Amino acid sequence: MMDGNEATALVAHKTNEVIAIYPITPSSNMGEHADAYSAAGQTNVWGTVPTVCEMQSEGGASGAVHGALTTGALTTTFTASQGLLLMIPNMFKIAGELTATVFHVSARSIACQALSIFGDHSDVMATRQTGFALLASNSVQEAHDMALIAQAATLESRVPFIHFFDGFRTSHEVNKIEILSDETIREMIDDNLVFEHRARGLNPDRPSMRGTAQNPDVYFQGRETVNPFYEKTPAIVLKAMKKFAKLTGREYSLFEYVGDPKAERIIVAMGSGAETIHEVVEYLNAKGEKVGLVKARLYRPFSAEHLVKAFPKTTKSIAVLDRTKEPGCAGEPLYIDVRNSIGEALENKAAPFTHWPKIVGGRYGLGSKDFTPNQVLAVFENLNQDKPKNHFTVGIVDDVSKTHLELGESVETGDPKTFSAMFYGLGSDGTVGANKDAIKVIGDHTKNNAQGYFVYDSKKSGSMTISHLRFGEKQLRCPYLVSHANFVACHNFSFVEKYDMLKNLKTGGTFLLETEYSKDEIWDKLPLETQQRLIDKKAKFYVINAIKLAESVGLGNRINLFMQTCFFEISKILPRDEYMKYLKEAAKKTYGRKGEEIVKMNWKAIDMAVENLFEVKVPAKATAKTKLKAAMVLKSAPKLVKDVLEPILAGKGDDITVGQMPLDGTYPTGTSQYEKRNVGIYMPAWDIETCIQCGMCALVCPHAAIRTKVYDPKLATKAPKTFKTCKAKGFKEDLGFTVQVAPEDCTGCGACVSICPAFQKDASGKKLETKAINLVHKDETMRVNEAENWDFFLNKIPDPDRALINLNTIKGTQYVKPLIEFSGACAGCGETAYIKLVTQICGDRLMIANATGCS
Incomplete structure (x- = not known):
């Protein structure tokens, strides 16, 4: 049992000598596994421990790969998304120099209108022009197997490979697989090809020069020299697949057909979505429907010959599904390739059918949008129409461009005994x-x-x-x-x-x-x-x-x-x-x-x-007086919060339509104040007698969920019964002081308790373990009372006059309202406290730039 990242890293470590890594979600685990294997002294199939080096960027990792390859070392890397894009300049060089390597990619979205750490094919599709072969895996087992097939094929073809699989859906799915033995791996790798790869490396014993400049008179000709290598690559990959099948019993092909041999409606897809379609095809075939699936595995070089041979002669309509979007194009990449290949095959009388089938393309699953059986059923239903919708989307409601297919009820298409x-x-x-x-x-x-x-x-x-x-x-x-x-x-x-x-x-x-x-x-x-x-x-x-x-x-x-x-x-x-x-x-x-x-x-x-x-024992009748709460406090909330953010937080984000989304990814600030997660099991309790009013608890709170205020003590006379107040220290004026916790925003991390310097003492003056702030179990009564106190503290007690505050002290800064509050940071995060403090010191005359990531 392992996930796709580990399954891939196992093979990559066994078949390489140098592994240059830089972490990026969701590929980081591959590098971590490889590093752990080498640290434990695990060897590759030739008996040496691969050198794993973590670089300072993805560009550095690809540069290190290029350099190591140029010396003749078997070298690989792991990456995704923007990390892969940063490798593109080196990838052009690696491919142009016909250097064998495999980059293992957990395919992920590219940040466009917003960051997404989740999976689709946007990143690998951006590398189509580099000259790298693209080999897709559809499952955890395939990720394990294709990692080896790609390694064997790149050594024979001299064409570098991207072996990719869906980020998260395959990279992080744990599944039961058959592990390849070292003997099988050795059988798949021809040592003579390894020696040839070595011999091409730059070496003082065989001096040569690489990376020259070419002028207009010869650059074009030089660029065309690679053609024979790409023409031979599909046959080389197929040969590796057949050899692999003899060794393991698991059969693969460049384009694999699944379904009724007389199918009329066919879907073409690659990646994990193909497995969902496979399940639905078997479900529909059992019901007598003539449907089928073509799984695309080798996407580059694209073999039109092998594609068209995969279709049954009875094919009448085809839907090509792409897990990417290319704005302004005539169609997404796989759709265009399939359509063009069928057109050329018909012109050359090489197609299994004599008439143009209806061919439509659609987008699905961007940003790891779940691709479900009822979506597959909608695609097949679309193919049943006299004029199937082309350039469609499935899995969303597009109320702007009207591209979407209507979905039916959720259907269970797998084994009912599962x-x-x-x-x-x-x-x-x-x-x-x-x-x-x-x-x-x-x-x-x-x-x-x-x-x-x-x-x-x-x-x-x-x-x-x-x-x-x-x-x-x-x-x-x-x-x-x-x-x-x-x-x-x-x-x-x-x-x-x-x-x-x-x-x-x-x-x-x-x-x-x-x-x-x-x-x-x-x-x-x-x-x-x-x-x-x-x-x-x-x-x-x-x-x-x-x-x-x-x-x-x-x-x-x-x-x-x-x-x-x-x-x-x-x-x-x-x-x-x-x-x-x-x-x-x-x-x-x-x-x-x-x-x-x-x-x-x-x-x-x-x-x-x-x-x-x-x-x-479940009673026969529902008797509750309360109903499910809204995921956000909607009173006085902006329209976007009510219509978009609240449904997202309530787990209903899939129901948000295209028309409801901001056009360019721009959102108003301060919306986290309406979200009351209430996820903390514990919360801080303030002890007035021990507190020295230093403000350290408020300073370190990652979520601005514990705050201090000084105020006119008369205001406290109108406070809720459980509201705590005492005389403020360090002021000439007679002021009240309160430390207040937001019970539904606090995560119970305990950072405030850790930093508190004021310890309680017993009757003899001996220091106790308890402090002026202590974590206590939060029950429903406490939550209700403290929520009422927080509302009073926030809305009925004004922020103090700045003339009273010394911003040169920690205590003084914590009387100022933070302008970054209730962030989504992890409990105990150390970074948000700093950015919160900057807003308290500088106010809103501040511009903040930050890298993508957990922020």
Whole structure:
């Protein structure tokens, strides 16, 4: 069990001598794996440990690759998106010099109207002119296999390769694969070709010059010398694929046809989306529909001959799907290539059919937009029309240009016996790591095929994560999110208040909830919609107070192993004694480097989980008085917040139409003030008696969720009952002072507690561990009271007169309202506190430029 990045890195490390790396999401893990292999002394198939060097930019990495290749070393790199674009100048040189190499790319969006760290083919399509061959993998297994096929092909052809697969959807999907042995890898690589590659390297024993300048009289001719190499490359790749099939039994082709041999409607696609189409084609074929799929693997050099031979003679209509957008073009790249190839084949009487089929193109899946079976069904339905829509989009609603195809209801096209599960967790609570371990246990210790995919949003550790697990006896061709779940788990109770997380639960499914409420109390705490879902779906319902248990064994908010154990107990996928054994082995592997004590804490968590898991009897009638809350505070919010941002935060971003989006990616500032995530399990409590009013707690808060104010003490007479106030220190005037926390914005990171210099003392004057600020467990009563106090503090107490404030002191700066607040930074982030302080010192006469990334 491994993800696409690891599957690729394994082969890359085995077949190279130099690996130049620079991290960029989602390819970074490949470099990390390769670095770890070399650090552990693992060798390539020739018995040497590859040299892994981390450069200072992607341009530096590609330059290092070019240099190492020029000496005759077998060299590779890993990259994506803007990182790949920065390599393009070197790629032209590498290809122009006919130098064998493979760049492994987890294909990712390019930042256009906005940054997207997620997957599509925008980056690799921008390299079409470089002269690199482009070889696509559709799954984790294919990423492993094609990495080797590309290496064999580049050495024989002398054409450099980009081996690419979909960022996140393949790079981060954990799947059960067959690992290539060193013997198979050695069989695939011809040592004579390696020696020839070496011999072409610059060497003082065989001096030569490369990288000359050519004038107008000869440059054109020199550019055309490469033609024979590109003409031979498709046959060389096919030869490598056939050799690979003999060695492993896994067969591949340049263009692979799947479907009814007499199909009339065909889709052409490459990447993970082809696997979804494959599943739907089998589903429709079983229903008697004559449909098919052509999977494109070798995209450059593009072999029109092999493409047209892949189509059945009965083909009447073709839809070509591109996972990229090229504004202003006659069509996206794969569509144009397919259309042109069929046209030339018909002219030359080389096509399997005698008449022009209807050929349309469409875009799908940009920025990792989920590509689902009902979208594939919509594409096939479009091909059924007398005049199919061309240049369409699928998976969105385009109410501006009207390009979209209408979708039907969500359909389950996979094996109905496949078990599917969804786990809602909070970034940094261990949910994702635990589910990776869980799916590996299932894949490694049962006969099931298994798949795990993990959805994060850009807020990382401060936001919701959703883990999608599947396992079953049949092959899993489902690189899309679970929408029909047998099991749903919620690891943070605040999510239940805002998200309809049971909408994807199957009838008769199971819901597991982490909560501080007992099995007898919990029903009355659920929103009306959640209660009704449980009733309508005849669901089984379980609860566990995992936070309390985690605190009791010293794990803080790390509830992952409690929830993971409950999943195995409820699902019955393995007997209890077996899954307990495997979970403990996984825990030791994961936490062993942190020490035996940490391992024993996690083992204790596994042991305690089952006895503290309780089933809740679902009543026959929904009785709740509360409904699901809006994801943002909408009172007085701008229209964009109400119409666009709130649905996005509520998990309904897929319903946003093109017309609702800002034209050029420009948004108003300050919208985070309307978002109340309420994800913190703990929050700071202020002790008036111990506080020295230094302002350090407010200074270090990454989210500006703890603040100080001085004010006319008369204002406090109108404050809520639980509002805290005391006399301000260090002022001539008689002023009130308050430290106030925003309970629904605070993530409970504890940075304020760590920095606080004021310790409480006992009656004898001895220093205690507690301070003027201390983390306490946040219950519902505290949240409501402190939310009321925060509203009063923010809106009823004015910001202090600047004449009273000394901005040359930390204390003084913290009386000024920060102009960057409630950021999406991870809990405890050290960077946002600095930028917040700059706004407090400089005010709004400030321009800030920052690199892309977590900001």
